[in-house]
Every structure is written in C-alpha cells, then in structure tokens.
Amino acid sequence: MKFSTGFYLLLCLALFQYCNTKNETEVVKGIHQIEISKEFLLDHENDLQFKAIDTIDLERPGNPPISSIQYITFAKDYIFLLDMKQGLLKFDHDGNFIQTLGKKGDGPDEYNVPTSIYLDEINSRVLLADWEKMVLSSFDLEGDFIASSKKLPGRPISIYKENDKVLVIQEGIESYGSGAQTVLLSFLEPTTLEFNSQETPLYSFYSRFYRINTFLKPFGKKNENLLFYIPRVRFEGMVDQKDTIYRVEEDHLIPEYQLDFTDFGKSDTIRTQSVEINDGNASILIGYKKDSYHLILDLKNSVPTFSRQLPRESYSLEVFPKHLTKDTYYSIIKNMKGAEEKNPKIVMYALTKE
Structure with missing residues (x-):
C-alpha cells in the first residue's frame, strides 16, 4: 500500500505539471524574478487603495x-455587456437598456456560447466570440448582424487588438489528445473576418482540472511586448x-518573468483563479484555503505592489476587479441581501495612494 501511494503521488506530480511540449524553456539568464512571500499575500499593509469613483x-x-456577466x-456612448443567458446587451452610461444585439440560437446569425467581445470603434462594430460554434460574428452598433467568420481551428476564449489585426485566442479541441490542453492563435482582419x-x-500542457476557458485574459502587454500567462495547476x-x-x-x-511564491509549505495549496495583464501590471486572483486575494504585480519593476x-x-469572479486602464478598475456587485434578486451594479474604482 505504501508503494502504491507513493507511486500514485509521483504519477500525479508528473501528470499535472504543465507540460509545454513545444515551447517550455529552461529558466534563462535575464528572466525577471518576482518574489511573492506568504506574508505579503496574506498580511500586506497597502500604500494603495481602491476608491469608488x-x-x-x-x-x-x-x-x-442579468444572471451571469x-x-x-x-464605448464612447454605450456599454456592451455579455450575459451568459441574455446574450449581447447594449446600455447607455446611466444603465438604461437599449437593445439586444443578435440572439442566442443555432441560426447563421445567432450565437450559442458567447465568451468574449471586442469593440472595433474605428469600423463601428462589435465582434463576438462563440465558443461552441468556433466562429467570430460581427454586429454594427445598432444591433444588426453583419457577418460571421469561417470556422476557427479552436474554441475562441478572448480577443485582443494587435496592430491592425485582431488576435483571437483559442483553446484546442479534444482531437489534440486525452487531457491535452492547447492555446491556438489566429490573426483576424476585423472588417472582412478573414483570418490566418x-x-x-x-502552448500545450496536460491537465484534468480545468479547461482554458476558465481563464479569459491570458494575454496582455508591457510596452510593445505581448505577454502570455496561463497559471500552472497546483495541488496539495x-x-x-x-x-x-x-x-x-x-x-x-x-520566459520573461518567474513568479516565486515563497514561505508556502507543502500543505499550502495556492490556486490562481483569474489573471489579467494590462499596461505593465498583472492582476491575479489567488485562492488560499477558503479565502480569495487580489494580487497586483508591477511588471516594469518586477515587484508585487498590492494584496x-x-x-x-x-466573492465571485464578477467581484474580482478588472482593468479599464492601468490604474482604473471595475467590478460587478450583486445584491447579496434579501430574497429578491436584482440586477447588479457596475462599480468603477481608481487605484490611488492613501
């Protein structure tokens, strides 16, 4: 029995570590080290604070x-909100509903499992990623359907601007192998929806714990460098x-940054639940025991700045502050009191010094 338990533990360690079959590289000289101590994460006294604006x-x-945003x-005059049940909704800046863009369904101008949207204000249109259909669809700002792309090679999870193209991040489909997870890239022209x-x-790795779509913002930028971060799976x-x-x-x-979580023991299981990289800051949602922590890293200076x-x-993933700009965030705040369920509020924050 002892031998079986030890063998099983070694098998788990081998199976659930990230295995980047194409791109995993040994730590090289020049990689930036960011040390995140247990004390900093759990007991840090911040010089910064979130102020509702x-x-x-x-x-x-x-x-x-609205059930799940x-x-x-x-946009300049509107807010476009993607709700898992209602679909793509358009509001004014006071929170008044204007219209639904498209609708959910199986038709050629409909969408099933929307995961992300991208606002193309230059061409006055909104792009919507459909995870199930594996396409991107475009709508004008008045809600009319324009077109859908051809089928992508993977399931789209997020969309980014990259020069004059749109970068579509996808997770690979099951044909890549049992337990295999892959990150695929396509470069899409936003008006024609043609892509390469x-x-x-x-990137590729093996995991039974989650699919990539749990992490919707794996890409970001620091200066002109495009950064990528899908956290490795952790377990006791x-x-x-x-x-x-x-x-x-x-x-x-x-490898650009190595994050070193120090002073955590073997029984300390830290779970990275969500990540965003914006203007040289990495904003990370960390789960430790039964609590959740918001951690911010200054990538320019390679230091943690806030916890x-x-x-x-x-707590929910909606509450986790998401970037608007480098020092401005928003959260989705639901009414947690009383039996009557109400629509949430969008609360904007500035991250400022005390």
Whole structure:
C-alpha cells in the first residue's frame, strides 16, 4: 500500500505539471524574478487603495434580468455587456437598456456560447466570440448582424487588438489528445473576418482540472511586448511554488518573468483563479484555503505592489476587479441581501495612494 501511494503521488506530480511540449524553456539568464512571500499575500499593509469613483446601476425599469456577466466593454456612448443567458446587451452610461444585439440560437446569425467581445470603434462594430460554434460574428452598433467568420481551428476564449489585426485566442479541441490542453492563435482582419492561424499551437500542457476557458485574459502587454500567462495547476503536496509569464516572439514563447511564491509549505495549496495583464501590471486572483486575494504585480519593476483579501461573503469572479486602464478598475456587485434578486451594479474604482 505504501508503494502504491507513493507511486500514485509521483504519477500525479508528473501528470499535472504543465507540460509545454513545444515551447517550455529552461529558466534563462535575464528572466525577471518576482518574489511573492506568504506574508505579503496574506498580511500586506497597502500604500494603495481602491476608491469608488462611479457606479452604474443596471436595476432599472425595462432592463432584462442579468444572471451571469461574462464580459463588458465600454464605448464612447454605450456599454456592451455579455450575459451568459441574455446574450449581447447594449446600455447607455446611466444603465438604461437599449437593445439586444443578435440572439442566442443555432441560426447563421445567432450565437450559442458567447465568451468574449471586442469593440472595433474605428469600423463601428462589435465582434463576438462563440465558443461552441468556433466562429467570430460581427454586429454594427445598432444591433444588426453583419457577418460571421469561417470556422476557427479552436474554441475562441478572448480577443485582443494587435496592430491592425485582431488576435483571437483559442483553446484546442479534444482531437489534440486525452487531457491535452492547447492555446491556438489566429490573426483576424476585423472588417472582412478573414483570418490566418498559426500552424502549430503556441502552448500545450496536460491537465484534468480545468479547461482554458476558465481563464479569459491570458494575454496582455508591457510596452510593445505581448505577454502570455496561463497559471500552472497546483495541488496539495506540490513542492515547486513557481510560475512563469512568457513573452511572445512570433510563434514561440520566451520566459520573461518567474513568479516565486515563497514561505508556502507543502500543505499550502495556492490556486490562481483569474489573471489579467494590462499596461505593465498583472492582476491575479489567488485562492488560499477558503479565502480569495487580489494580487497586483508591477511588471516594469518586477515587484508585487498590492494584496488584499476579498470579502468572503460576496466573492465571485464578477467581484474580482478588472482593468479599464492601468490604474482604473471595475467590478460587478450583486445584491447579496434579501430574497429578491436584482440586477447588479457596475462599480468603477481608481487605484490611488492613501
């Protein structure tokens, strides 16, 4: 029995570590080290604080019920909100519902499992990624369907601007092998929806714990460098508490930052639940025991700058602050009190010094 248990543990360690079959690189000289101590994560006293600067109440007469907000983007005059049940919704900046763009369904101008949207204000259109259909669809700002792309090689999870193209991040389909997870890239022209895809996956690993679509913002930028970070799976007994943020160079990855979580024991299981990289900051949602923490890293100076425990009774991925700009964030705040369910509020924050 002891032999079986030990063998099983070794098998787990081998199976659940990230295995980047194409791009995993040994730590190289020049990689930036960022040390995140247990004390900093759990007990850090911040010089920075979140200050609410605006609130948009979506509980207004005539507004549809909103259950689970997947994504929000802010235009000059409108807010486009992607709800898992209602679809793509358009509001004014006071929170008044204007219209639904498209509708959910199986038709050629409909979508099934929307995961992300991208606002193309230059061409006055919104792009929507459909995870199930594996396409991107475009709508004008008045809600009319324009076109859908051809089928992508993978399931789209997020969309980014990259020069005059749109970068579509996808997770590979099951044909890549049992337990295999892959990250695929396609470069799409936003008006014609024509795309070119890289021939091989950018990144691959094995995991039974989650699919990539759990992490919707794996890419970001620092200066002109495109960065990539999908956190490794962690479990109790794991010894190596390190992680890597990569720099994207054409079709491969180069280690740019090594995150070293120090002073955590073998029984300390830290879970990375969500990540965003914006203007040289990495904003990470960390789960430790039964609590969740918001951690911010300054990538320019390679240091952690902020950590706070999120209120346990109100925690959800929607509450986790998401970037608008480098020092401005928003959260989705739901009414947690009373039996009557109401639409949430969008709360804007500035991250400022005390």
